[in-house]
Amino acid sequence: MDESRRAELAGNLTRVRERIEAACVEAGRDPAEVSLIAVTKFFPASDIELLVELGVRAIGENRDQEAAAKVAELARRQDVEVHFIGQLQTNKAGSVVSYADVVQSVDRPKLVAALDRAAGARGVRPGVLVQVSLDEPPDRGGVEPQGAAALADQVAGCEHLELRGVMAVAPLGADPAPAFARLREVAHGIQHVHPDASWISAGMSGDLEAAVAQGATHLRVGSAILGSRQSHR
Template identity: 50%
Template sequence: MTDAARPAHHADQPRHADERRRADLAGRLAAVRERIATAAVAAGRDPAELTLVAVSKTYPAEDAVILHTLGLRDFAENREQEAGPKVNLVTHQLLGGGAPRAGGPEAGAGAAADPAKAASTPGAGLAVPDRPVWHFVGQLQRNKARSVLRWADWVQSVDRAALVDGLSRAAVERGRPLSVCLQISLDPPRASSGADSSGVAVSGRGGIDPGAVSELADLVARAPGLTLRGVMAVAPRGESPRGAFARLRNVAERLVRDHPGATVISAGMSGDLESAIAEGATHLRIGTALFGERPGVP
């Protein structure tokens, strides 16, 4: 091989790697969609009722862009410090590339009420049906509320009253409502020392005690800039997920009696999505089955 030929050979390597990754993600997405459709039919449900949320934590922006081109629109992150730059990169790649705007996603994602703000908003240049919808699903610290709302459309992990005021103020400032799910602890009593004074289950995994849901729901529903959408939970370790998701369904049914618009049940991950669908899940948070294993990541 001549020296002149070598650069072209090496230049092809990234392109071939991109093609392999696209094929891998397309195959994984097809398999997940088939699992969802099969489980929905078995439960007597319409697969079209279900929203697949790709949990893209630790994976590069390029993976989210590929899945977006394959038709996915909902993506989730659980670490604010990783999510902000990633959302910015995804937005700019979907808009045709170019260097990300200095300052990243500080203006927030999606259409802003102020046209001047909209010009610097991640995703604002994309047609609304095409814009990615970003969910925050990690445990949220009070001092991170403003940072998370620079990019998040949803926060699915609200589990204490102390978070509500900060989220409300940040949502009002950005001029666009935030969709909120209450994170419910499904840990059995023996796995938890109960709940703290704000009703948060003390199990180290986040989530409000089911008995404290009503008060928190009322608080969110009254808060300016917040829209109460429903509940979210993670199946506890060492227990059948079906039984845990049945408990979540009971909580959701009680919630919707007082808040008819709060119909979302965000439950089910790669290993238990079938159980979640059987118990009424509307949003499925899928990571490993879509992206592959995450070595060394808890």
């Protein structure tokens, strides 16, 4: 494998982990409470292999066809948790549950039902996060905050899905802190009914500190680790 690419990824990972640790110190949190998901969309399976060697244990992908092909290539598939984080059509549910351990972008009842059927047919039980829209008006996927609890109840009632918590993306061009605070409120409301649904997936390369401050348990970091996609196509 390319040693220069390995060194680049190692350096980027170190910087990101230092940022997470500093954000946890600032927020009075234990860094062990925060999991890093390396978003590997647009990057090759060889990069995922390098990241696994460097200690990454979770990756995020957002396009089904690309993700399915890359996961199939992985020599150390058992060492990495695969998260599907992109918008998902119901007709892709069967494909996604064939390789994803967690589906983070669940935002409507029809998708919940499709995933449950597909998971049952394959004999798997993927984790599910309810995607909450923090946009006004919602335009990038996600259920509106007031509808999140009902959708979480539906997931929890499915035999073949495991409700893990919530996910969101910060609004474009706005201070992410108030939005992440709102997500935290939604998450805590769901946890009151479903105590095991403790995940809050929020924060990316540009706003991970704000997410940590508002209780994020999982960070989805792409460009700060892998660089610009144009460089490595």
